[in-house]
Amino acid sequence: FPWAPDPKLLRSWQKGRTGFPIVDAGMRQLWQTGWQHNRVRMIAASVLVKHLLQGGCGADAAPYFRVFNPVLQGEKFDPHGTYVRQYVPELAKMPAEWIHKPWEAPADVLKAAGVELGVNYPIPAVGLNEGRDRALAAFKKLKS
Numbered sequence: 001f002p003w004a005p006d007p008k009l010l011r012s013w014q015k016g017r018t019g020f021p022i023v024d025a026g027m028r029q030l031w032q033t034g035w036q037h038n039r040v041r042m043i044a045a046s047v048l049v050k051h052l053l054q055g056g057c058g059a060d061a062a063p064y065f066r067v068f069n070p071v072l073q074g075e076k077f078d079p080h081g082t083y084v085r086q087y088v089p090e091l092a093k094m095p096a097e098w099i100h101k102p103w104e105a106p107a108d109v110l111k112a113a114g115v116e117l118g119v120n121y122p123i124p125a126v127g128l129n130e131g132r133d134r135a136l137a138a139f140k141k142l143k144s
Contacts, residue, residue, distance in 0.1 A: 012125050013048050019124030021100050022074035023047045025087035043073045069128060074100035090121045
């Protein structure tokens with residue numbers, strides 16, 4: 001499997017600064033408590049190996065083609081943003097509608113919430129579709 005290591009992306013994931021709120025909340029929870037819920041663990045791991053670094057051992061518990069979408073996972077399992085607000089305080093004032101995808105929020109919503117993308121909260125380290133497509137293309141290449 002083509003490994004694409006990027007120390008900067010790895011560090012952003014480790015510190016909860018990926019720009020994907022549910023992932024960032026999970027990584028910050030891990031730093032603060034030494035624990036994270038299984039769902040968040042799966043999302044964070046998927047984003048690391050399938051969006052950010054592209055890697056895997058081939059013996060993963062989940063099927064290779066499963067690429068979690070952190071926005072949809074956040075909306076499904078943290079619909080009001082309670083978990084994200086707890087661990088990502090810079091997004092605490094974001095409306096639930098935008099908390100899992102602040103980069104799509106209108107400028108007036110960001111301003112009212114005190115969020116400056118790229119300043120006090122990161123822009124996503126990689127585009128959702130870009131990361132997903134790159135991972136699936138790598139898996140497809142392995143199969144051929």
